[in-house]
Amino acid sequence: MKNLFLILVCALLGTQAMASKVDTIAVYSESMKKNSPTVVILPDSYSSKKKQHYPVVYLLHGYGGNYAAWVKAAKSTASLADTYQCIIVCPDGAIGSWYFDSPVDSAYKYETFVAKELVAYTDKNYRTIADREHRAITGLSMGGHGGLYLGMRHKDTFGAIGSMSGGVDFRPFPTKWDIAKRLGEYSANPGRWEAYTATAQVPLIKNGDVKIIIDCGVKDFFIDVNRQLHQKLLDLNIEHDYTERPGEHNWKYWDNAVHYQFLYFSRFFNQPVVAKK
Template identity: 55%
Template sequence: MKKPICLVLLFFIFFSAKAAKIDTLQVFSPAMNKNIKTCVITPDSYKKSNKKFPVVYLLHGFSGNYATWVKSFKHVGEQVDKYGFIAIGVDGNFSSWYFDSPIDPAFQYETYVVKELVPFTDKKYKTIASREGRAISGLSMGGHGALYLSFKHQEVFGAAGSMSGGVDIRPFPENWDIKKRLGPITEFPENWEKNTITNMLDLVKDNKLKLIIDCGVDDFFMDVNRELHKKMLALKINHDYIERPGQHNIEYWENSLKFQLLFFDNFFRENKLK
């Protein structure tokens, strides 16, 4: 088996008086036998300190990639500097939906994130390698992915967030390549049922996971987010839930990310990691 390798391309982006540093890495995935690009954003304080840092994993939406967070979000470097944690821009191969596809061995992204990328990050960077030091969030497809991975792997992630997340995939059987990952819903209904967030709430009824979920009121995912919220209330699952004016676009997500990162900063502080 090949060992994880890292090709580091370093470049610097300066935000105000401080400089968040961005590493673009190639992380080898044994599960898929290929290298996958990843962005790692470290705060200005990282190079000046020997302490270990909390980590926030960020999952892009459909058609995005690992660099979405630095190319499309103008203030992400400022926010990483402000809060003093590491942010990881995960690559989900355009349309993986971040689960292990039961029909396509080339798409094993649950295994990649949880069993390959997280250990790689902890080995290469000065991280707090525990669930108390890890959070995960994403937008759209990535919102689904962040909840999916955190629900199934609470030993890895202690907090999670969804921005405009596709939290119930069943109403969208012809959209965003989901049927390429799970098979057509008419032929493989069980794949759709067990891989949609609204059917996974039994996993988080113990309230060990800190959760924040938001969506714009004019978003096409608004209805499925409201339904998820209602089910979570009925099951007494603790979570922050926010509806704001907005659509499924970068303007909404730039604002949303500020709330999500503040939520994670509070989570890390509650665990006395900062």
């Protein structure tokens, strides 16, 4: 009977883990004049009669990935919607968008799309808690840059921001990942390159403006720029959670790291509301 009970418990847990609903939708971007594919993950309770509203986590993919990367490569991603009772939105950031509005290519306006158009679409079409206290953004690699870049630039939209193995300062990599296609060659535009890094956005915030979580593996090629960002935040007395752990720039690392980030966001979503004086 004991073994049968354990089997039943495991079966129930497995069913719950797969209960979230994963949809792929097309979201029209007025700024780019095109439909952009987006994965939306709804928690198991979304279809219940209670019709409750949910916090939202915007989860960004890396260079070479797409809107489906998280649900395909990190199999536990969908279950996070159930575990933390939130909606997860995974937009398509194209190849090498770095989630900013390119000053040299008008077809790449991914800051406008993600931080404005997609947020507005999500709040209009899903039962979200449509305030910054229930909205977070993070991602891996290029998406880690996007999570911090967009989060700091749109602190009135996102209350919690994160990065996993983020390319938070891409200046040490002037020939990599199509960045020159979006900003022009580094040698001719060093000031522009600096201005579009996530690290350069730090002066836009002060301590307490946003909750920040940064995570990078010690064998990751982005570890140095993450350490530099960490030190910059320390120097400015901006509170943040910073983690280094054994790991490289790969899905094994991100499939683990994303669980810590969602726990962090859940604690933020569920913090007591402090009445404004």
